[in-house]
Amino acid sequence: MIHISNIFLALILLSVLLSLRSNRLMALVKLIAFQGIVVSAVPLVLDTAHGLTFKLIMFFFLLVLVKGVLIPGLMSIAVNKVVVSREIEPIIGYHASLFAGLIMIVVSVYITNNLYFASMGTSHKLLMVTAITTMGAGLILLMARRKAITQVIGYLIMENGIYLIGTALAKEVHTQYVVEFAVLLDLLVAVLVMGIVLNDINHTFDDVDTALLGQLKD
Amino acid sequence: MLQFVFLIPLLAGIAVFFLPAKIGRPALFTTAVIHATFTALEWFKLTGPLQTKYFSNTPEGMLVLAILSFLFLFISLYTVFYMGEVEMSKEPVFNGSMLLFLSSMSMVAIADHIIVLWIAVEATTLMSAPLIFVHRSKESLEATWKYVLICSVGIALALLGCFFVIFSMEMSNVHVPISFTSLNAVASQLNPVWLKAGFIFILIGYGTKMGLAPMHTWLPDAHSEAPSPASALLSGALLNCAFLGIYRCHQLMFAAGLGGYSSNVLIAFGLASMLVSAVFILNQTDYKRMLAYSSIENMGIIAVGIGIGGLAAFGAMLHMIHHSLVKSSLFLSAGNILLGYGTKVIDKTGGMLRLFPKTGMTFFAGFVGISGFPPFGLFISELLIILGAIKAGRYVAISIFIFSLILIFAGASRLVMQMVFSERDNDSILVPEKWSRALPPILLLLTSLILVIWLPDSIYQTIQNAISSIGGTVNG
Numbered sequence: 001m002i003h004i005s006n007i008f009l010a011l012i013l014l015s016v017l018l019s020l021r022s023n024r025l026m027a028l029v030k031l032i033a034f035q036g037i038v039v040s041a042v043p044l045v046l047d048t049a050h051g052l053t054f055k056l057i058m059f060f061f062l063l064v065l066v067k068g069v070l071i072p073g074l075m076s077i078a079v080n081k082v083v084v085s086r087e088i089e090p091i092i093g094y095h096a097s098l099f100a101g102l103i104m105i106v107v108s109v110y111i112t113n114n115l116y117f118a119s120m121g122t123s124h125k126l127l128m129v130t131a132i133t134t135m136g137a138g139l140i141l142l143m144a145r146r147k148a149i150t151q152v153i154g155y156l157i158m159e160n161g162i163y164l165i166g167t168a169l170a171k172e173v174h175t176q177y178v179v180e181f182a183v184l185l186d187l188l189v190a191v192l193v194m195g196i197v198l199n200d201i202n203h204t205f206d207d208v209d210t211a212l213l214g215q216l217k218d
Numbered sequence: 219m220l221q222f223v224f225l226i227p228l229l230a231g232i233a234v235f236f237l238p239a240k241i242g243r244p245a246l247f248t249t250a251v252i253h254a255t256f257t258a259l260e261w262f263k264l265t266g267p268l269q270t271k272y273f274s275n276t277p278e279g280m281l282v283l284a285i286l287s288f289l290f291l292f293i294s295l296y297t298v299f300y301m302g303e304v305e306m307s308k309e310p311v312f313n314g315s316m317l318l319f320l321s322s323m324s325m326v327a328i329a330d331h332i333i334v335l336w337i338a339v340e341a342t343t344l345m346s347a348p349l350i351f352v353h354r355s356k357e358s359l360e361a362t363w364k365y366v367l368i369c370s371v372g373i374a375l376a377l378l379g380c381f382f383v384i385f386s387m388e389m390s391n392v393h394v395p396i397s398f399t400s401l402n403a404v405a406s407q408l409n410p411v412w413l414k415a416g417f418i419f420i421l422i423g424y425g426t427k428m429g430l431a432p433m434h435t436w437l438p439d440a441h442s443e444a445p446s447p448a449s450a451l452l453s454g455a456l457l458n459c460a461f462l463g464i465y466r467c468h469q470l471m472f473a474a475g476l477g478g479y480s481s482n483v484l485i486a487f488g489l490a491s492m493l494v495s496a497v498f499i500l501n502q503t504d505y506k507r508m509l510a511y512s513s514i515e516n517m518g519i520i521a522v523g524i525g526i527g528g529l530a531a532f533g534a535m536l537h538m539i540h541h542s543l544v545k546s547s548l549f550l551s552a553g554n555i556l557l558g559y560g561t562k563v564i565d566k567t568g569g570m571l572r573l574f575p576k577t578g579m580t581f582f583a584g585f586v587g588i589s590g591f592p593p594f595g596l597f598i599s600e601l602l603i604i605l606g607a608i609k610a611g612r613y614v615a616i617s618i619f620i621f622s623l624i625l626i627f628a629g630a631s632r633l634v635m636q637m638v639f640s641e642r643d644n645d646s647i648l649v650p651e652k653w654s655r656a657l658p659p660i661l662l663l664l665t666s667l668i669l670v671i672w673l674p675d676s677i678y679q680t681i682q683n684a685i686s687s688i689g690g691t692v693n694g
Contacts, residue, residue: 135378142371148363155370162378169385179333183377186340190370193347197362204356213360216439218498218507 036067135161376423446553491518530606531690
């Protein structure tokens with residue numbers, strides 16, 4: 001029987017690969033919304049043995065609100081304001097990025113098999129593979145793209161990956177929702193600050209290309 | 219109540235956002251005074267030792283908090299008069315962000331829970347971003363973008379490190395609250411492999427914020443583009459806060475018996491930072507960037523000192539105090555220089571001793587201090603680190619250490635001499651200097667001088683308590 005969490009993890013992997021291939025900024029924002037919602041749902045489907053507590057469900061809604069609605073909402077406002085809607089001339093091409101993403105999956109399977117010597121089930125192993133791939137893909141996106149918006153999206157994908165690793169590794173964290181809530185708040189404010197700076201970059205340069213940000217150097 | 223040190227600036231900061239600048243400026247100084255009062259109460263343990271779920275007053279945290287509070291007192295005073303001279307379209311945002319920045323840094327200083335510490339460090343990035351951004355020029359936009367993105371990614375990696383530390387606990391079936399105090403108590407039972415991995419990620423994450431090479435690239439840009447009071451706060455207080463995050467993990471590593479490993483890593487990163495700043499300071503054309511690279515150097519010195527341990531650890535803590543005092547004084551002087559000449563380019567300044575005698579003298583004295591000459595405190599702290607290294611038999615590390623110090627002195631002295639003593643043809647200056655803006659940097663320098671002659675016993679004891687957990691001692 002295919003466990004339901006595996007479907008969710010496959011969906012996350014799919015969204016990661018799509019994000020590496022996509023060159024339209026709006027499509028990327030929609031992807032990040034989708035990924036945010038699926039990532040928020042992972043803790044719900046992962047450990048059904050403990051049952052669904054009220055706190056878990058409330059936290060799920062909070063995560064969906066922030067990762068699936070508020071952050072993508074802020075990003076789509078930013079995309080609508082900027083002059084360009086596409087990533088042009090990425091530093092690393094789309095096919096190369098996609099290939100790097102596939103290699104990332106292989107690497108993360110290798111890492112998981114070799115380092116992850118815990119006595120946890122296969123669903124946790126798959127979760128680790130997905131999480132490391134997501135994090136790596138976020139980093140690739142962050143470094144391989146010129147547009148400031150794509151870099152923020154790369155950061156968000158990376159953050160999703162780290163959140164998944166946290167879900168896989170640290171059950172303890174989930175007992176303190178105050179702390180998790182604050183982490184979420186930090187993320188939201190980070191995106192807000194990045195959005196404001198992004199807006200000003202767009203105003204000043206008529207573009208959000210970070211290649212234009214090359215004045216300061218030694 | 220310990221939490222007041224961050225709650226009061228938080229509330230004041232939010233209020234200042236919505237108030238006109240006329241009220242905002244006095245509010246800045248008033249909050250600084252209140253903050254200093256609460257810090258003093260905590261310092262002398264008048265409210266008693268405190269241990270809650272998320273916060274505690276540790277000696278190293280109190281040291282960082284005391285430096286922060288002291289600096290903020292003078293910087294806020296300076297800001298009040300500085301703001302009178304500059305045009306700033308959104309001054310309430312600047313004043314409010316200064317207070318929120320103070321709040322988040324105070325939270326770092328007293329955080330005990332691993333994730334709360336992380337949240338506070340990330341908050342410092344977000345609260346200080348508007349400070350760098352405030353001029354809205356092309357350069358400041360670039361600096362802010364780099365700062366926010368590089369630091370956020372770095373700190374995200376630190377979160378991963380925190381998860382590894384938590385996982386090292388689960389691996390060995392230990393279940394305690396994830397605060398440093400309780401983790402230190404059970405440290406020997408933690409899984410060493412994951413603890414090491416956690417330390418590396420946390421070092422890279424908070425090291426980005428602290429300005430350790432090669433993750434330092436945001437630092438010169440941010441420090442040079444921010445208005446001078448903000449630069450002073452970034453360099454004098456924020457870097458210490460990031461260092462505190464690393465130091466808490468270093469203590470945990472020591473408690474787990476992995477101190478040798480984390481020490482070596484710290485020394486390597488510290489020496490790399492010193493070498494990088496030595497190379498980049500040589501041909502610097504911008505005096506605020508020069509000061510920023512000097513901050514990278516000094517953070518490297520602190521990392522090396524803590525890594526060597528023993529006597530050097532005492533030196534490192536002393537270095538942290540004196541660096542904060544002298545460097546923030548230098549940045550405040552740089553603010554006066556920038557107001558006077560209207561440029562950050564070294565070649566366009568000059569003749570400061572004639573045109574700005576007070577600022578010129580303070581800037582030169584600050585430079586003497588930061589280069590590690592007597593009578594300022596950095597001389598003693600660097601000497602202690604060198605002695606400690608020789609005692610520990612770390613000859614290679616200390617050779618690189620001394621070599622970098624000489625290189626940096628050679629590079630920076632040429633630039634500072636040119637600024638202070640060279641002749642300048644035209645005497646046109648934009649804003650003449652005033653006592654109100656010259657006094658705060660002088661007072662900060664004097665404090666460093668006084669602490670050399672007379673180090674109060676409570677500071678001495680606090681440093682000793684802070685370093686005893688990593689085997690540091692004065693007599694060692």
